[in-house]
Amino acid sequence: MTPTAVPSAVPAAPPHGLSRAQLHELYYFMRLTRSLEERLTNLYRQTKVIGGLFRSLGQEADSVGSAYALDRAKGDFLSPLIRNMGSMLVQGATPLEILRQYMAKADSPTRGRELNIHYGDLVRGFIGQISHLGDMVPVMAGVALSFKMRKQPRVALVYVGDGAMSTGTFHEGINFAAVQRLPMVIVCENNGYAFSTPMHKQTAVAQLVDKAAAYGIPGVRADGNDVLAVYGATKPAVEHARQGGGCTLIELVTYRRKGHAEHDNQSYVPKEELAAWERKDPIDACVRRFTGAGWATAAELAAIDDRILKQLDEAVALCEDEPMPEALGALDGVLADPARAELEWYRRIDG
Amino acid sequence: MAEVTYLEAIRQGLQEEMRRDENVFILGEDVGAYGGAFKVTDGFLAEFGERRVIDTPISEAAIVGAAAGAAHMGLRPVAEMQFIDFISCAYDMLTNYVATARYRAGLPTPMVVRGPSGGYVRGGPFHSQNPEAAFLHTPGLKIVCPATARDAKGLIKSAIRDDDPVLYFEHKYLYRRIKEELPEGEEILTPIGKARLAREGKDLTIISWSAMVYKALEAAERLEKEDGLSVEVLDLRTLLPMDDEAIIASVRKTNRVLIAHEDTRTGGVAGEITARINDQAFEWLDAPVKRVAAHDVPLPYAPTLEDFVLPQTDDLVLAARWLAAY
Numbered sequence A: 001m002t003p004t005a006v007p008s009a010v011p012a013a014p015p016h017g018l019s020r021a022q023l024h025e026l027y028y029f030m031r032l033t034r035s036l037e038e039r040l041t042n043l044y045r046q047t048k049v050i051g052g053l054f055r056s057l058g059q060e061a062d063s064v065g066s067a068y069a070l071d072r073a074k075g076d077f078l079s080p081l082i083r084n085m086g087s088m089l090v091q092g093a094t095p096l097e098i099l100r101q102y103m104a105k106a107d108s109p110t111r112g113r114e115l116n117i118h119y120g121d122l123v124r125g126f127i128g129q130i131s132h133l134g135d136m137v138p139v140m141a142g143v144a145l146s147f148k149m150r151k152q153p154r155v156a157l158v159y160v161g162d163g164a165m166s167t168g169t170f171h172e173g174i175n176f177a178a179v180q181r182l183p184m185v186i187v188c189e190n191n192g193y194a195f196s197t198p199m200h201k202q203t204a205v206a207q208l209v210d211k212a213a214a215y216g217i218p219g220v221r222a223d224g225n226d227v228l229a230v231y232g233a234t235k236p237a238v239e240h241a242r243q244g245g246g247c248t249l250i251e252l253v254t255y256r257r258k259g260h261a262e263h264d265n266q267s268y269v270p271k272e273e274l275a276a277w278e279r280k281d282p283i284d285a286c287v288r289r290f291t292g293a294g295w296a297t298a299a300e301l302a303a304i305d306d307r308i309l310k311q312l313d314e315a316v317a318l319c320e321d322e323p324m325p326e327a328l329g330a331l332d333g334v335l336a337d338p339a340r341a342e343l344e345w346y347r348r349i350d351g
Numbered sequence B: 001m002a003e004v005t006y007l008e009a010i011r012q013g014l015q016e017e018m019r020r021d022e023n024v025f026i027l028g029e030d031v032g033a034y035g036g037a038f039k040v041t042d043g044f045l046a047e048f049g050e051r052r053v054i055d056t057p058i059s060e061a062a063i064v065g066a067a068a069g070a071a072h073m074g075l076r077p078v079a080e081m082q083f084i085d086f087i088s089c090a091y092d093m094l095t096n097y098v099a100t101a102r103y104r105a106g107l108p109t110p111m112v113v114r115g116p117s118g119g120y121v122r123g124g125p126f127h128s129q130n131p132e133a134a135f136l137h138t139p140g141l142k143i144v145c146p147a148t149a150r151d152a153k154g155l156i157k158s159a160i161r162d163d164d165p166v167l168y169f170e171h172k173y174l175y176r177r178i179k180e181e182l183p184e185g186e187e188i189l190t191p192i193g194k195a196r197l198a199r200e201g202k203d204l205t206i207i208s209w210s211a212m213v214y215k216a217l218e219a220a221e222r223l224e225k226e227d228g229l230s231v232e233v234l235d236l237r238t239l240l241p242m243d244d245e246a247i248i249a250s251v252r253k254t255n256r257v258l259i260a261h262e263d264t265r266t267g268g269v270a271g272e273i274t275a276r277i278n279d280q281a282f283e284w285l286d287a288p289v290k291r292v293a294a295h296d297v298p299l300p301y302a303p304t305l306e307d308f309v310l311p312q313t314d315d316l317v318l319a320a321r322w323l324a325a326y
Helices: A020-045 A060-067 A085-090 A095-102 A136-149 A168-179 A208-215 A227-242 A271-278 A282-292 A298-319 A327-331 B006-020 B044-048 B060-072 B084-098 B101-105 B132-136 B149-161 B212-227 B244-254 B269-284 B303-309 B313-324
Strands: A077-079 A156-161 A184-190 A219-223 A248-253 B002-005 B024-028 B053-055 B076-080 B112-117 B142-144 B166-171 B179-182 B196-199 B204-208 B231-235 B238-240 B257-264 B290-294
Touching: A020 A060, A020 A085, A020 A095, A020 A227, A020 A282, A020 A298, A060 A085, A060 A156, A060 A184, A060 A227, A060 A248, A060 A282, A077 A136, A085 A095, A095 A298, A136 A156, A136 A168, A136 A184, A136 B060, A168 A184, A168 A208, A168 B060, A184 A208, A184 A227, A208 A219, A208 A248, A219 A227, A227 A248, A227 A282, A282 A298, B002 B006, B002 B149, B006 B024, B006 B044, B006 B149, B006 B166, B006 B179, B024 B044, B024 B060, B044 B053, B060 B076, B060 B084, B084 B112, B084 B132, B084 B166, B112 B149, B132 B142, B132 B166, B132 B238, B132 B269, B142 B149, B149 B166, B149 B179, B196 B212, B204 B212, B204 B244, B204 B313, B212 B231, B212 B257, B212 B313, B231 B244, B244 B257, B244 B269, B257 B269, B257 B313, B269 B290, B290 B313
Parallel strands: A077 A156, A156 A184, A184 A248, A219 A248, B024 B053, B024 B076, B076 B112, B112 B166, B142 B166, B204 B231, B204 B257, B257 B290
Antiparallel strands: B002 B179, B142 B238, B196 B231
């Protein structure tokens, strides 16, 4: 057969063996993350979100692309940090659950005990973080240890930020995982700031990935705003771990375009820095690339957007007026036995 | 029947549970090749292999955190703190992560953190601590402090089988000093949350636990011989959840209470017990509840200093006499 020029109507195959449908799914999860957070912002302004609201604007690609590299059918696990809602959505968390969490509803996954995205599900394979940064690294090392002990081909992925990497528990956890050659991937989401503290006040290393060498494990650095680059960096690390190769530290370079939480006006951030990163928006970049390469049409992406808005409308309508938990339930379940804590005596006084 | 030391009793309990349940495993510093700093897990590596007896880096937070993660996945880890003094390095992990896991996230976290506690061994400030009060204040944990070989075995086995995280404080002074006949082949399971009446009496109660129980018993003997006093000794065995029923029953019987513990006085467990007696049996008291505890200083090394700071049998005798005469 004589080779001929490839007709321009046939697009190049997507990278990393991803299918067209998978690319659409990546777009769906990024857009869902952003739209859900926008919906939460509205609810926050209406004081229906009870506590603080944490945005991942501009960071959707790093959460979604990395979590997408896990194999849910094989039972892989992850543990997010506060800006990794997208990773939880990939792992099967629903907008309804997250809305209920933020609004402290009785039927929220933690029944009103914990805030925001601090929740998990052992069946779907994600474990909720606590506020103490770094603590999930040893915990997920324990999850990975259970995989290794039981000879299960499963992988645990844990997220840290540029700030969390300064903690003692991060160091202890990653060192333990490295020594034990546990099937684990540590994803550092470097978004430039820990609350108001920039990275250069957090660490003296030039790149966070440089720390991998100190633990004798491979380190990989990728553009956290490019969902395909994130997936491309994470997937080999996941499979390396699954095959018994031990853990990998991945640094995803991105940027936090909102304050630490909704109350924080980011006065400490230079305006031009924000503007520069806005031009690197991961969802805009994804749309340009996917449509430019012929992997998606504008109409297909618009249909996904519509589906998301409908899904969110339904979820908000369903839970907006739900009750908060019954107060007495606060005493249940501290321990397996006894199952209920004692009611204080002054609450038992008659009259 | 075989005579078993307190230390051997712990070892037997661990061994029996590891043989019984494949999910039980041990992790800690020097627990494998060396068999533990005090040899509690001596021979375990040979019997159970590296998969279930894990030598870890010097990382108490990672030991406790990894134990929690493994426990979520259905394993039953027993984490050793080489000296219980180092449990403070895992304080965050225990109080913020482990203790809250069930309540905030419904996460099963069946795990044991055990290690040698206590003084009278010239260990100085960092190898003699009794950290129970630091954890008594944390909902979501259980705390046991065995005094006898039988309870050392029975409580480690119950702690491993318990569905909640249990801190198991074993007293290093008792390791090789206490010996007891334990029937072979008998399954010993000491219930968590139940005190033990170590000595019956009617004039006064000494409430204690761990190594201090022996000083309480010695004092009771002397008080009987020298003063004709009938002294009851209650060995709490479990500090969390506390056996209020046993405490109140004894208060109602003797109407005079001395609480003796090895930890320092201020913020110590005796304060909590006193408050409970005040709440539940105030009108049964014929005298104020009194405490005998260590002086409020870090524990010093020199024998002259350590013996002065820690409560001794003579102190218990004097305090009990004061209370009896009140």
